[in-house]
Amino acid sequence: MDSDNPVKRRRVQRSPSPPTYNLEEDDNSYVPYVPVAQRRQEKLAKLSSWGGAKNGVRDKQRQQEDEELEDEAKEEEKRREKARKERTLLMEAQDVHSRKAAEDAKKTEGQKAKEAEEEILEAIRSRKKLLSDLELAKGIQYTESLKTSWRPPKYIRDRTEQKHQQIREKHAIIVEGEDIPPPIEHFSDMKIPQSILDYLKSQRITAPTPIQLQGIPTAFSGRDLIGIAFTGSGKTLAFCLPLIMLALEEETKVPFVRGEGPVGVILCPSRELANQTYENVLTWTSALAKEGKYPPLNTLLCMGGISMSEQSHTMSKGLHIVVATPGRLIDMLEKKKFTFNNCKYLCMDEADRMIDLGFEDDVRNIMSFFKRQRQTLLFSATMPRKIQDFAQQSLIRPILVNVGRAGAANLDVLQVVEYVKQEAKMVYLLECLQKTPPPVIVFSENKNEVDDIQEYLLLKGVEAVAIHGSKTQEERQYAIKSFKSGGKDVMVASGVASKGLDFNEIQHVIIFSMPKEIEDYVHQIGRTGRSGKTGIATTFVNMNTPEQTLLDLKYLLMEAGQKVPPFLATVEDPRAAQGGSLKGCPVCGGLGHGISNCPKLEETQRRQMASHRPQDDGGY
Numbered sequence: 326m327d328s329d330n331p332v333k334r335r336r337v338q339r340s341p342s343p344p345t346y347n348l349e350e351d352d353n354s355y356v357p358y359v360p361v362a363q364r365r366q367e368k369l370a371k372l373s374s375w376g377g378a379k380n381g382v383r384d385k386q387r388q389q390e391d392e393e394l395e396d397e398a399k400e401e402e403k404r405r406e407k408a409r410k411e412r413t414l415l416m417e418a419q420d421v422h423s424r425k426a427a428e429d430a431k432k433t434e435g436q437k438a439k440e441a442e443e444e445i446l447e448a449i450r451s452r453k454k455l456l457s458d459l460e461l462a463k464g465i466q467y468t469e470s471l472k473t474s475w476r477p478p479k480y481i482r483d484r485t486e487q488k489h490q491q492i493r494e495k496h497a498i499i500v501e502g503e504d505i506p507p508p509i510e511h512f513s514d515m516k517i518p519q520s521i522l523d524y525l526k527s528q529r530i531t532a533p534t535p536i537q538l539q540g541i542p543t544a545f546s547g548r549d550l551i552g553i554a555f556t557g558s559g560k561t562l563a564f565c566l567p568l569i570m571l572a573l574e575e576e577t578k579v580p581f582v583r584g585e586g587p588v589g590v591i592l593c594p595s596r597e598l599a600n601q602t603y604e605n606v607l608t609w610t611s612a613l614a615k616e617g618k619y620p621p622l623n624t625l626l627c628m629g630g631i632s633m634s635e636q637s638h639t640m641s642k643g644l645h646i647v648v649a650t651p652g653r654l655i656d657m658l659e660k661k662k663f664t665f666n667n668c669k670y671l672c673m674d675e676a677d678r679m680i681d682l683g684f685e686d687d688v689r690n691i692m693s694f695f696k697r698q699r700q701t702l703l704f705s706a707t708m709p710r711k712i713q714d715f716a717q718q719s720l721i722r723p724i725l726v727n728v729g730r731a732g733a734a735n736l737d738v739l740q741v742v743e744y745v746k747q748e749a750k751m752v753y754l755l756e757c758l759q760k761t762p763p764p765v766i767v768f769s770e771n772k773n774e775v776d777d778i779q780e781y782l783l784l785k786g787v788e789a790v791a792i793h794g795s796k797t798q799e800e801r802q803y804a805i806k807s808f809k810s811g812g813k814d815v816m817v818a819s820g821v822a823s824k825g826l827d828f829n830e831i832q833h834v835i836i837f838s839m840p841k842e843i844e845d846y847v848h849q850i851g852r853t854g855r856s857g858k859t860g861i862a863t864t865f866v867n868m869n870t871p872e873q874t875l876l877d878l879k880y881l882l883m884e885a886g887q888k889v890p891p892f893l894a895t896v897e898d899p900r901a902a903q904g905g906s907l908k909g910c911p912v913c914g915g916l917g918h919g920i921s922n923c924p925k926l927e928e929t930q931r932r933q934m935a936s937h938r939p940q941d942d943g944g945y
């Protein structure tokens with residue numbers, strides 16, 4: 326009779342083993358399944374244990390039991406249906422997974438690198454803006470540029486935009502931004518005091534360089550500016566002159582007294598660069614005040630390694646201009662030696678380094694001392710696109726003035742790359758020194774090597790000085806002074822001296838050890854071939870030089886139309902074989918690699934991990 330029971334028949338047809346796709350392992354609501362037959366048996370056992378029950382009662386119980394079994398069978402059907410659906414979902418998920426794996430396998434290395442690049446770029450994009458912590462916290466956002474009274478001469482204002490553009494094109498100037506002030510091709514049209522013009526003329530500075538002819542009017546107009554131009558192209562004058570003019574205007578309105586000022590600050594990443602910029606500002610402000618027609622302006626040098634009491638005479642008067650390295654500046658501001666309550670002008674030289682390699686927090690900190698809207702200017706010879714983008718977000722209606730590709734080598738430098746075995750370098754260096762008369766700079770990435778080279782040269786009778794971050798301030802100053810004055814023929818330097826230092830007519834730069842980052846190479850060779858003169862750069866490479874660095878170098882030589890030596894020409898670009906993009910790296914501007922293997926990014930990450938301040942070789 327039981328075998329006729331449809332419920333039972335259905336149960337018998339059911340698969341005897343539980344489904345293997347049990348998705349419910351993690352499901353707390355799971356109730357273990359007890360087969361219907363087992364439950365029936367249990368019920369029957371219960372019933373029979375009652376004994377002596379009347380037949381009517383038994384029939385009623387059996388009927389009840391059948392109904393229960395039917396309900397259970399329905400439940401069971403539902404359970405199976407659910408499991409079937411879940412199985413479909415799981416299979417679908419597995420399908421998607423295997424499809425993706427198959428697609429990934431089909432992707433070329435180039436495509437994978439592109440995706441990795443996008444991820445890194447996204448991370449860079451999400452960096453918080455370069456505003457002060459206070460501005461960020463309060464959501465303060467200025468939208469208008471700083472107002473100034475300066476106007477270009479009428480005849481220039483009357484020119485058409487097309488004419489302005491023609492002038493820019495003539496000087497290979499690329500501009501980006503809104504309402505860009507016109508380029509001005511003559512200093513005399515810039516409304517600069519005659520005494521400064523006379524001084525510049527005495528220095529054979531008679532016509533503005535491209536970065537000056539577009540950068541100075543832009544800065545005079547109060548606009549935020551990102552100025553990019555190759556090494557030795559006169560960027561210092563382009564950012565110092567507007568500050569001098571601003572300070573002059575303020576001083577003329579109401580003379581500054583002790584405790585007042587400064588009007589503006591110039592930030593530099595190293596002491597040497599700060600010192601050099603300070604000296605430039607001093608010569609220009611002295612020239613201005615020389616004839617007594619204009620008031621004297623006070624400039625303070627604020628950097629580690631010098632005693633501020635030496636400058637107490639400057640501090641005892643109103644202060645117009647501060648030239649500083651970040652660490653000491655923060656220290657002075659925190660100690661309230663002066664304030665930025667009326668400071669309107671902030672310029673960063675070698676700005677990519679300032680905002681990219683660990684100075685970022687210091688810069689933010691410095692910005693939080695500003696109490697009013699400021700004009701911000703960033704200058705460098707190397708400023709990769711990503712850093713430009715980041716900087717642009719942080720400025721107000723910025724104007725980008727670009728002369729040549731950011732990070733390109735100065736075309737006035739003849740670049741020679743030679744394969745020299747490690748053990749042969751010292752001897753070959755002596756030979757190389759014969760190529761040109763002095764002064765010559767020799768660069769090495771390693772402080773110990775700098776000392777070794779200097780020692781070797783001294784032994785060989787060469788008048789050499791050395792400079793690196795572990796030297797005392799006095800030693801560094803002595804080295805620079807004696808080399809600048811011509812007392813010493815050769816300066817052996819670590820990377821510190823590469824950025825921004827302007828030595829007179831360096832004939833030859835020898836790069837004893839090729840830096841990993843191509844930007845550093847660009848800055849190092851840029852110590853020669855300055856202000857329109859030509860120079861030679863000889864670089865030693867060997868099997869210790871990473872292939873990627875060689876590739877960056879190869880592309881840079883090609884871009885500058887220089888001779889590529891055969892051993893360098895044979896270095897293949899792996900991206901070409903993988904079908905990847907051959908665009909330059911958006912982080913460091915190197916042409917021979919993508920973002921995913923950028924040495925600069927690696928270095929930045931390493932520094933961040935170590936979370937210590939940048940070794941600017943003593944900038945603090």
Ligand SMILES: Nc1ncnc2c1ncn2[C@@H]1O[C@H](COP(=O)(O)OP(=O)(O)OP(=O)(O)O)[C@@H](O)[C@H]1O
Pocket residue numbers: 529530531532533534537554555556557558559560561562705706824825826827851855856
């Ligand atoms: N208009 C000009 N005409 C001729 N020489 C100039 C002009 N402007 C500046 N110079 C000279 O050019 C040299 C290099 O200038 P500067 O140091 O400002 O270059 P830079 O662009 O800042 O280089 P770097 O990127 O290496 O710092 C200096 O000796 C300076 O006096």
